[in-house]
Amino acid sequence: MRIFISDDAVKWFQEEMEISNGDTIRFYARYGGSSPIQQGFSLGMTKDTPFEPVVTVKVGEVLFFIEEVDEWYFDGHDLYVDVDHKLDELAYTYKKA
Template sequence: MNISISENAEHWFKDEMEASPGDYVKFFARYGGSSPLHEGFSLGITKEIPDEIAVETVMDGVHFYIEERDIWFFDNHDLQVDTDPASEELAFSYSKNS
């Protein structure tokens, strides 16, 4: 499994979440909402020190990661994070990994 962060999304994290080198940004399964992968669950994000990293991508010193306990949510899919040009908010997409 991989996490891909676009340049636009990287700027969003720096501007909106004040992410800076050395920070950890976690993607996690959140009860409520829906996603293309699971009804009743959606993807959450927070800045938090990791407990047990399963997947990690580092961009410009910022660590983007998923904990071992949340890996089930991705159901063998890679996560792509970008921004929606219309809303300028984060947009998540998932692709089956090989």
């Protein structure tokens, strides 16, 4: 399992979440919403400190990660993070590794 963050997504994080060097962003499973890989759950993200990360990717000086407790949600899929420019929000794509 890996995380891929597009340049547009990095810009979105900088503008919308005001991330800066040294920040850490967690992707996590949340109850409710919809997802193509887990019915009844959706993907959330927040600034957080890694505890037991199962996967990480550093873009510039910002660390993006998924905790071991949320690994089940991805079911062996890689996470691709981009921007939906029509909605001006993050767009997630999941591809089986």
